[in-house]
Amino acid sequence: MNKYLSIPSRILVAFASGALIAVFFLPAWRIDLFAPQYPEGLSMYIWINKLSGDVEIINGLNHYIGMKHISADMFPEFKYMTYVVIFFMALGMTAAITGRRKILLAYIIATLIGGLLVLYDLYRWGYDYGHNLDPKAAIQVQGLTYQPPVIGHKRLLNFDAYSFPDAAGWIVVGAGSLCILVWFSEWFINRKKNKR
Numbered sequence: 001m002n003k004y005l006s007i008p009s010r011i012l013v014a015f016a017s018g019a020l021i022a023v024f025f026l027p028a029w030r031i032d033l034f035a036p037q038y039p040e041g042l043s044m045y046i047w048i049n050k051l052s053g054d055v056e057i058i059n060g061l062n063h064y065i066g067m068k069h070i071s072a073d074m075f076p077e078f079k080y081m082t083y084v085v086i087f088f089m090a091l092g093m094t095a096a097i098t099g100r101r102k103i104l105l106a107y108i109i110a111t112l113i114g115g116l117l118v119l120y121d122l123y124r125w126g127y128d129y130g131h132n133l134d135p136k137a138a139i140q141v142q143g144l145t146y147q148p149p150v151i152g153h154k155r156l157l158n159f160d161a162y163s164f165p166d167a168a169g170w171i172v173v174g175a176g177s178l179c180i181l182v183w184f185s186e187w188f189i190n191r192k193k194n195k196r
Helices: 007-024 055-063 081-098 101-131 167-195
Strands: 029-035 038-046 051-053 152-156 159-165
Touching: 007 081, 007 101, 007 167, 038 055, 051 055, 081 101, 101 167, 159 167
Parallel strands: none
Antiparallel strands: 029 038, 029 159, 038 051, 152 159
């Protein structure tokens, strides 16, 4: 079986790896809140090293139900995520330059593990944020927690909360999917050649 990628496949892997540069310039995740008093919605954008959007307004509202103040300090990941993205870009480019299928497979496995860790990290943060409430909060509903959804929609009191990847997040998903498609295409083509 051929251990090397074809030239078109190497170009696609290089393109996918290079596309990760978008993570430095675009938000990776977003949380949107809609309520009768905020029909236009409130949004919080999560980048790889900061937060943006209506964070202070959301903090003001959440204060009444005892939720913690949202700040960049809540996310220690911001201190090293830049290096994680650089590592993934370098690993992908190494697969493209050397053309080694094993390196591409390692890149894909690392990407899948990284994606699962991101989802777990969002869940863990959301659980702590929604469950560990101030017992002296002005508004208290016995037994009710306010954990935002990891992905998708959830009703929190009179708010509809939505959590989804943003522009950079979708680019990461697309880049990973493209590399998976390339690997399986190469595997399938080589399998057919070997049968002949």
